[in-house]
Amino acid sequence: MTSIGGSDGAGRDGRVLRAPSLVSLAVESIRGRILAGELQPGERLFEERLTEELAISRPPLREALRLLENEGLVTSQPRRGAFVATLTDQDVFEILTLRSALERMAFEIGIPVADPALLDPAQAAFEKMEACAAADDRGALVQAGYEFHSRLIRIARHSRLEAIYASVQQQLLLCMSRNLIARERFYEDLREHAARHGRLLDLVRAGDVTAALAELAVHGERSFEETRPRPHEH
Structure with missing residues (x-):
């Protein structure tokens, strides 16, 4: 070997x-x-x-x-x-709702984007996601997905928000990994997963804060709610 x-x-x-x-x-x-x-x-x-x-x-x-x-x-x-490490459904819910709150704040502050160059790092991360999806490299795709989101919130130019987001990086990686695997069971393949991030980036670039916030919701706790196991009815 x-x-x-x-x-x-x-x-x-x-x-x-x-x-x-x-x-x-x-x-x-x-x-x-x-x-x-x-x-x-x-x-x-x-x-x-x-x-x-x-x-x-x-x-x-x-x-x-x-x-x-x-x-x-x-x-x-x-x-x-x-x-x-193991995360409960409640752990995932708390971490993803925290992520969504931070990202919503960044969008509300940063859209329309004052300087188009602020989106260049997110664009590069998205292209990395596409390459990982094409290579069927799920682990690398999860890490590129975190990079995409962490770069995208920089449009707010809010250093404390970025620091808080970075402080939960590894927990977010675990949640994103679990969420991606769950979504695959519901027939979203890796390429579609990457493509959703491209649509989000396009809305941010277009300056449509309402549409961007609506699209952002499917990247966080809503996507988890759609794929989490439902308890059996008694």
Whole structure:
């Protein structure tokens, strides 16, 4: 099996180009698998299996798991090991409604957009989403989707709003991952998921705050409500 590690080399200008560490590569790989739904909420992360799959030793793997725990994507239990973090329906509802409130605030302040260049980072993130969808890379698509939303709120030019949004980044990633997987069960494929973000960006660019806010609603708690399991009627 090929190792996920690499070696340092010299660039054209003579400077040493440092390869990503084994720890950072392991973090990226495991994070992607969690966000893609390949590693399910509550699933135990067996060290022996992961060291074999990633072709690394236990020390860098354990450091990677510790970093993922700091991100909130992994939890650890004494004498039991590491597990993929689990969110309840209420957790998801609270996080997504918080996200929607912050994004609505950004839209209400920032539309019409004073400087079209403010949308360039969101456009780049959207194009990344399209590429991830075309490659059927769900984990990368989730991360690009977070990047899209976090770049889009910059139209408000409100540094404290951006800081609050960034403070719940990993929780949002977990929610977006769960929501995307749920929507796929309801026949929205990855390309349609990316396309919805393109429609939102077009409305923001057009300066239609009412239409943009209506479209924004389907990206947050409303989309979760549409796909969450309904209790059986008694």
